[in-house]
Amino acid sequence: xxxxxxxxxxxITKRGQNVTFRCDPIxxxxxxxxxxxxxxxxxxxxxxxxxxxxxxxxxxxxxxxSAERPKGSFSTLEIQRxxxxxxxxxxxxxxxxxxxxxxxxFGPGTRLTVT
Amino acid sequence: xxxIDQPTEMTATEGAIVQINCTYQTSGFNGLFWxxxxxxxxxxxxxxxxxxxxxxxxxxxxxxxxxxxxxYLLLKELQMKDSASYxxxxxxxxxxxxxxxxxxxxxxxx
Numbered sequence: 001x002x003x004x005x006x007x008x009x010x011x012i013t014k015r016g017q018n019v020t021f022r023c024d025p026i027x028x029x030x031x032x033x034x035x036x037x038x039x040x041x042x043x044x045x046x047x048x049x050x051x052x053x054x055x056x057x058x059x060x061x062x063x064x065x066s067a068e069r070p071k072g073s074f075s076t077l078e079i080q081r082x083x084x085x086x087x088x089x090x091x092x093x094x095x096x097x098x099x100x101x102x103x104x105x106f107g108p109g110t111r112l113t114v115t
Numbered sequence: 116x117x118x119i120d121q122p123t124e125m126t127a128t129e130g131a132i133v134q135i136n137c138t139y140q141t142s143g144f145n146g147l148f149w150x151x152x153x154x155x156x157x158x159x160x161x162x163x164x165x166x167x168x169x170x171x172x173x174x175x176x177x178x179x180x181x182x183x184x185x186x187y188l189l190l191k192e193l194q195m196k197d198s199a200s201y202x203x204x205x206x207x208x209x210x211x212x213x214x215x216x217x218x219x220x221x222x223x224x225x
Contacts, residue, residue: 033212042119042202042215043158056212091157102146102206104213106157 025094
């Protein structure tokens, strides 16, 4: 068990550019979540998958954000036409839905800076 | 919608006991989590409560009252390494999706 991994760990981009982040969950976990966290706040839910199906997407998410989990394993989060307000830590988490317990294991995050 | 409230900051002394409270209002409830997050790191799981009562795990205990929409995290025998942000999160009924509070920053002083 190598835990949840995310790539890249840091990304600096110019406003208007597109960025893509990758998350590799714990191998047997069927649920995968994306969160965004800014300084002094808790993680804010963006979207989640059960296997390859995207089951829920935050209403806070604009159309510039899209996520995929094509084979039910790794996931990608793409932000198009980045804005300075997108600067944040993007966290991925995975869980194994079992016995009504949804403990989530978080990856180290990707810190995005939009200049 | 969901609303989670917890104090922004707390300070305690090494070796002491501290209680961090969390109140919530949710449209569905499938359990309450506590996570610890050190500065610059990802959250790590501490506890999960779905039934009323106290769950004890070593130096950490967590309590839940569903009727009151209230939980607390109790940390005993505080150590300097316990200085961190403590996040209360509620899992809603349908998804296991968690809504997080903004965290309580605990500072442990010698």
